[in-house]
Amino acid sequence: MIKLHHLNKSRSKRIIWLLEELDLDYEIVAYQRNKDTFLAPDELKQVHPLGKSPVIEDNGLVIAESGAITDYLITQYGNGKFAPKSGTAEYIDYQQWLHFAESSAILPLLLKMFVAKDGAKTQFLEGYADAEAAKIMSYFNSRLEGKRYLVNDTLTGADIMMSFIVEIIKNAGQLAHFSHIAKYDEQLQSHEKYHTADELEAKYD
């Protein structure tokens, strides 16, 4: 059975969502962040030396990195769903979103969050983070214009990966400025399993 090493308030919730959509048997091994430092506990290092989450175990493999996990689970268990056919233009678009979510998109958004949380007066970092985050949000918003989903008008791993980015934007109170992202958020929430993942996240928090 697939084992998901799950940390509360982490990127791991979207893997629960994916596992639920794939209707797979899986077990959640839950870990809690330190309440003061918000850091992951040391036990996670026994699963993977980086001590991060999500990490899955399946078929004797230990797999880290949300994008790689998403790719693996859909390739292995998707039965042609949740990803476009390999070799098509849509597949390449899909791969770009998998990478975009955890590279170009998340970096400025986290930077902005970190700088705000730190509170120190920076020379240029705050302005840089604000400008780059604004660029990412407005690009993402414009790509969603007139669309229900990112690729092929159906739910794919790209949407599940980007759902975490939508949450960051929402938690930063920015959704009101980006109407297409707001509408997309509603579309994601129309999936029953999205809420199952929310409930499981809450249960293990």
Place this chain on the structure above:
Amino acid sequence: MIKLHHLNKSRSKRIIWLLEELDLDYEIVAYQRNKDTFLAPDELKQVHPLGKSPVIEDNGLVIAESGAITDYLITQYGNGKFAPKSGTAEYIDYQQWLHFAESSAILPLLLKMFVAKDGAKTQFLEGYADAEAAKIMSYFNSRLEGKRYLVNDTLTGADIMMSFIVEIIKNAGQLAHFSHIAKYDEQLQSHEKYHTADELEAKYD
């Protein structure tokens, strides 16, 4: 012919290296960073709305994100080289490295670089960035112990993606502390095309 939209001093150099290894016909369209702000020029936005580099054009497709470009080029033109066979455990490891390079690895390293460049006294950000960057470097170092390459004892896209991370570590003066990364750097430099990419980067800088 493949078109590479190349920005000086950017993640784009490794795509030159890959194109050279694949022995493909391609054209470099060169862009220069603003000398004062170090930002990419606005012309890049005409290629891709994010205004980033690398971006490639091929077969009518415009592809961004280093990991997605690497994956695409090797799948399309690798003839079984530069990536393990799909469906193997090595392939999954390879995919993890493609994602790791631009997500888990680069985030703390860039954060540390940004905070140092900014110079402002932070509350916790500097300490956090230092600790996370140290974690990444020592993990990467330990994974390289006794190995010439990351996957399958041969050069793959994983090495080409991680070569940019090696450069960041080198430029930060940290290579002396991580002997396996230092040795790996020499191994990467044993490839003639690594230097071709360096020369082309210098030519367009």
